[in-house]
Amino acid sequence: MKPQILTGTHFINGDEACAEGAIAAGCRFFGGYPITPATEVAEHISVRLPHVGGVFIQMEDEIAAMTSILGAAWTGIKTMTATSGPGFSLMMETVGLAIVTETPCVVVNVQRGGPSTGLPTHGAQADMMQVRWGSHGDYEIIALAPSSPQEMFDLTIIAFNLSETYRTPVFIMSDEIVGHMSEKVVIPEASKIKTLSRPKPTGRKDKFKLYKPGPNGVAPMPAIGDGYNVHVTGLTHNEKGYPVMSVDTQKEMMHRLLGKIRNNLDDIIMTEEYLLDDAEFVIVSYGVSARTSYTAVEEARAMGIKAGLLRLITVWPFPDDKIRELAKRVKGFVTVEINMGQIAREVERCAAPTPAYLAGHPGGSIIPPDDVLKILKEAF
Amino acid sequence: MKNRPEIQPTHPLEDLVRMDRIPHIWCSGCGTGSIFSSCLTAIKQTGIPYNKFSMVSGIGCSGRGAGYINIDSFHTTHGRAIPFATGIKMAKPELNVIVFSGDGDLFAIGGNHFIHAARRNMDITVICVNNLTYGMTGGQVAATTPHRAKSSTTTAGNPETPFNLPLLAYASGATYVARWTMLHARDLADSIEEAIRHKGFSFIEALSPCPVNFGRRNKEKSLDTLKKYYEKTIIRNGANPAEADIDFNKGVILGKFLQISKPTHDEMYKKMYGQSKPNEELKTS
Numbered sequence: 001m002k003p004q005i006l007t008g009t010h011f012i013n014g015d016e017a018c019a020e021g022a023i024a025a026g027c028r029f030f031g032g033y034p035i036t037p038a039t040e041v042a043e044h045i046s047v048r049l050p051h052v053g054g055v056f057i058q059m060e061d062e063i064a065a066m067t068s069i070l071g072a073a074w075t076g077i078k079t080m081t082a083t084s085g086p087g088f089s090l091m092m093e094t095v096g097l098a099i100v101t102e103t104p105c106v107v108v109n110v111q112r113g114g115p116s117t118g119l120p121t122h123g124a125q126a127d128m129m130q131v132r133w134g135s136h137g138d139y140e141i142i143a144l145a146p147s148s149p150q151e152m153f154d155l156t157i158i159a160f161n162l163s164e165t166y167r168t169p170v171f172i173m174s175d176e177i178v179g180h181m182s183e184k185v186v187i188p189e190a191s192k193i194k195t196l197s198r199p200k201p202t203g204r205k206d207k208f209k210l211y212k213p214g215p216n217g218v219a220p221m222p223a224i225g226d227g228y229n230v231h232v233t234g235l236t237h238n239e240k241g242y243p244v245m246s247v248d249t250q251k252e253m254m255h256r257l258l259g260k261i262r263n264n265l266d267d268i269i270m271t272e273e274y275l276l277d278d279a280e281f282v283i284v285s286y287g288v289s290a291r292t293s294y295t296a297v298e299e300a301r302a303m304g305i306k307a308g309l310l311r312l313i314t315v316w317p318f319p320d321d322k323i324r325e326l327a328k329r330v331k332g333f334v335t336v337e338i339n340m341g342q343i344a345r346e347v348e349r350c351a352a353p354t355p356a357y358l359a360g361h362p363g364g365s366i367i368p369p370d371d372v373l374k375i376l377k378e379a380f
Numbered sequence: 381m382k383n384r385p386e387i388q389p390t391h392p393l394e395d396l397v398r399m400d401r402i403p404h405i406w407c408s409g410c411g412t413g414s415i416f417s418s419c420l421t422a423i424k425q426t427g428i429p430y431n432k433f434s435m436v437s438g439i440g441c442s443g444r445g446a447g448y449i450n451i452d453s454f455h456t457t458h459g460r461a462i463p464f465a466t467g468i469k470m471a472k473p474e475l476n477v478i479v480f481s482g483d484g485d486l487f488a489i490g491g492n493h494f495i496h497a498a499r500r501n502m503d504i505t506v507i508c509v510n511n512l513t514y515g516m517t518g519g520q521v522a523a524t525t526p527h528r529a530k531s532s533t534t535t536a537g538n539p540e541t542p543f544n545l546p547l548l549a550y551a552s553g554a555t556y557v558a559r560w561t562m563l564h565a566r567d568l569a570d571s572i573e574e575a576i577r578h579k580g581f582s583f584i585e586a587l588s589p590c591p592v593n594f595g596r597r598n599k600e601k602s603l604d605t606l607k608k609y610y611e612k613t614i615i616r617n618g619a620n621p622a623e624a625d626i627d628f629n630k631g632v633i634l635g636k637f638l639q640i641s642k643p644t645h646d647e648m649y650k651k652m653y654g655q656s657k658p659n660e661e662l663k664t665s
Binding site: 028029031050055056057059060061063064065067068069070071072073074075077079093094096097224225226227228229230231232233234235242243 | 398400401430431432434436446447450451452453454455456457460462463464465466467468469470471472475492493496649653654
């Protein structure tokens with residue numbers, strides 16, 4: 001039996017680090033489907049899961065992959081899938097089912113250029129709005145953006161913890177560049193890795209309500225076979241879990257689904273600041289784009305422009321308050337992302353009337369620091 | 381109703397039904413309820429504890445089955461009951477996972493999942509209520525609607541050819557294939573019990589009238605359909621599934637087409653990749 005957690009220093013790519021993060025977090029089921037540039041997550045975890053008593057299956061498509069992880073999650077275990085744009089589109093239907101049935105699971109999107117088949121082997125960050133709004137209906141989601149293979153490991157663990165805490169799918173919004181780059185990844189000792197599991201219900205089984213919120217707005221979750229005889233449906237349902245086609249039930253359910261995220265923003269939102277204290281211009285970025293943004297900040301400073309970086313580790317829910325607070329004291333924002341203006345819209349919304357601009361890219365490449373500097377100089 | 385006796389006899393299946401969700405949504409004359417009863421009877425007949433079962437449904441009239449059974453049950457999205465069931469079965473192989481859904485759900489939108497679960501010999505039991513139409517949405521043409529039959533989207537008759545479901549299941553790799561009608565309630569229950577006990581992918585097609593949305597357009601009353609089920613069916617165990625197309629003029633074959641022994645997906649995975657005990661592992665973390 002190989003060790004469950006490969007404590008030590010490794011030189012591995014982001015996709016592999018993500019798979020190891022999942023194993024370390026306690027993931028024991030992976031339903032996958034091959035797609036560039038996310039395939040290595042499936043390949044790596046298909047080897048690793050049997051070592052730790054878990055199971056891997058390659059399903060017939062991404063719809064099935066995403067659906068299989070929900071079924072497995074209801075047996076009481078932690079589950080994950082990984083894909084890229086085209087597969088992510090197929091998963092959107094089941095993402096909605098995961099949200100409404102409050103099923104914890106982790107979904108990794110190693111983004112590539114789109115639309116459609118796009119640029120399979122080149123990075124992009126153009127699914128950032130799809131992850132927020134891609135499934136029909138109203139909902140809140142949690143999405144994290146790793147900037148390095150180390151963060152692919154670290155954030156995958158955090159994604160599982162958030163997923164188990166809030167009974168909701170959590171997304172790792174990576175990209176081809178971070179997924180395929182190899183760097184040093186330090187895997188800590190098992191005792192140093194914090195993992196959380198969904199609370200189990202207690203009390204009388206016949207009085208149990210599947211969606212009755214606990215103190216943090218989230219209900220404990222039993223597993224199949226625990227004797228709670230749960231009924232889980234994608235229809236609008238009451239706290240018991242039974243379908244009820246009424247406006248009141250819809251209202252109650254929606255308030256619970258939105259509330260458990262909206263009322264716990266401080267616990268969910270993670271950002272990182274670089275030279276922000278005296279900054280007059282704020283670069284907002286995430287994922288691989290944040291890496292080139294550090295250089296842009298330093299070069300701007302060398303030129304006498306007081307720039308700073310706000311890196312979004314949690315992209316959704318969006319840190320509205322943080323941007324609003326900064327907008328009161330800075331002269332402007334530039335959002336750096338490999339798309340033609342997705343998160344930039346959110347920054348603009350929160351920054352107004354402080355000006356906010358985009359340093360975007362149509363996809364396929366990182367954004368060179370010079371391009372960011374150029375926009376910074378032109379804009380302000 | 382004052383004179384009604386206070387103590388009423390308990391229905392033998394009451395412990396398996398969510399009585400707080402009754403009455404159900406199924407129309408009078410529909411066969412889904414009878415097929416559902418046969419399924420519950422089969423579960424009871426096995427003597428296996430109820431918490432060792434799980435039922436998964438998709439969308440549609442029969443997709444509501446999961447909402448009435450009083451065990452851990454899942455009403456998923458349209459066509460996706462089988463991959464959901466696959467996840468459950470792989471993560472907790474000791475469970476008996478039953479997929480209860482309709483022909484539109486399992487064979488049009490969910491057709492790809494069906495053939496792959498059969499190919500893998502995933503050890504689940506799939507029960508298809510085949511009413512030859514999309515009942516819940518008002519009687520549109522289905523992948524099972526007979527050639528020339530009328531529907532709300534083929535008002536001059538269906539120009540297409542329907543699936544022969546037992547043949548499809550057989551060709552895809554199912555290791556237990558049977559067909560009954562809702563009129564053959566006991567044969568159906570016994571068959572479902574056998575399918576639950578069967579190691580491997582088992583498929584049972586259960587024919588059901590939809591008087592409201594199929595019968596009405598095709599000048600066939602509910603009792604006419606039952607009469608056909610009685611008079612124009614031939615029970616022939618071991619029949620060639622290639623001859624199982626639904627043509628009441630020449631007679632429709634019922635019975636167990638095949639049951640073969642073959643390692644299940646779970647058995648092969650364990651054999652080739654070692655013991656899989658995800659639930660036990662989680663307890664230690």
